[in-house]
Amino acid sequence: MVPPKLVIFDCDGILVDTENLANRRLAEWLSAAGYPTSFEFCRKHYSGRSMASVQKDIEAQTEVRLGADFVDCWNAGLPDLFAHGVEEIPFVRDFIEAVRVAGIAYCVATSARISKMHITLGQTGLLPLFEHAMFSSTMVARGKPFPDLFLHAAETMGFSPDDCIVIEDSVAGTQAGIAAGMRVFSYHGDAYSDRDGLIRAGGIPFDDMRSLAGLVPIN
Template identity: 40%
Template sequence: MTDRQSYSIIEAEAGFRLPKDHHEYVTAEITQRCRDNLKAVAGVHQALEAISLAKCVASSSDVEKLRVTLKITSLYDYFAPHVFSASQVARGKPAPDLFLFAAEKMNTPADRCVVIEDSVVGIQAAVAAGMMVIGFIGGSHCPPCHAEKLMEAGAIRIFSHMTALPRVLGGL
């Protein structure tokens, strides 16, 4: 879901309108906190170096937030210019639009794509797009029962350490 879509839900459920500058304020606050605290998941640089397949990012975050966070974590150069946002399609995850858009831009048939996802709605989107999806549970935001939820959503495998990703992909 895009930030703007989530704001609409918040407004509807809370019964009030957010200030007009809310998005800009939140974006600036998130950017500053990312600059101060954001770190790449352990082992991700090594994993990306070891994977020779074409790579992209297809995220619900807006394009600018993606650019900033990928640069802060020194991941941008692994993916650029193949960084895609839900703001570029009609419907965000769990709809398949974003993944299908990314596959088209990467000139790769959907059934030849492998998606690495850490969210249930992301896995649902990848499955709906006809893509193979592997669940990642190594993020600090993943609760103990997260693996089961990702498998129920359609992940074909689960891994918890980024250093295992090249081996997981090699086993497909």
């Protein structure tokens, strides 16, 4: 396997442990808005998705209307939600450091807004490692599972898709990376991860960040 020239990290669930916090609140919000659902459903179906795409899907499939201010209200509540309890994914810092020492370019590309990344990466001390290259789905027309975000990140960083790898944890993100023509390594270290879904989407599965250096040729 040829070493990558660019490593694209997802943020939530790959760099920082936020998916459970976010999806518990999302289930509460959606249920209160008239779309009864559970944490487990949200965790499986909405992880890795932008709130704009979640709202679009729900309103396209049901008669529920979440309101024009749904996304803005959600984002306004993130500082409080992530004020405490956000931790970095175990051992991911070691892999980032290995990539950096090898002289391989890297960035973060996520469905979340840049402001959210500043909160979550800031909480864990990872922000200084990624401030040089942060990409959000707000920068492109279509979020995950479409390839736009990863293609935008690669183009901006100056690399072709086949020179890039993506580190993801969601089915939507894995689908986006594969659609972009990139190799995708899909992390399922969380108890709620959809390992089978990640594999069906085309990802190379792994469940421990310590094993990633053995899967990705970076030396």
